[in-house]
Amino acid sequence: MLTFLKNRDLIFRKIKSIDEMEGSPGFKVTYADYVQEVISSPSLEDSSFDGRDKNTFFALVCYNTRQNFDYLISRWETLKGFQHLTIYFINPFTEGENKWIIRPYNHALIADAESFQTGLQSMFSMVEPVREQDLKRTKD
8 A cells, every 4th residue: 555655646746754653554644735544454344433533534445345345335425424535445466456446525426326336336346356265365
């Protein structure tokens, strides 16, 4: 994730610093005009949205699994209320496309309410889902 953010910033040159967050599986990225928390969690269900300020800049990095996709759909009404939330669904084990990115607030502004789930399903299917055997391989 760090490599991705740094490479993306090669054009914009807005990153001022990247610091680890104590007691959290993530880091803080200080840009020229805001600070973003980037939190890594295999499962979106493990990410706490309760009590989080809806105007803070934060990103979640999770595996591209059916479980995480279903959680996104089931919590859509809550997630689209976070104006600066970015979710990265990744599969680091695939040879093909390895990520898709969603900003629920922005997506809700431009997506047709009747077809948003179909659109999200299309984005999800562009990246191969992470399989159980891939996860077991990383633990061994």
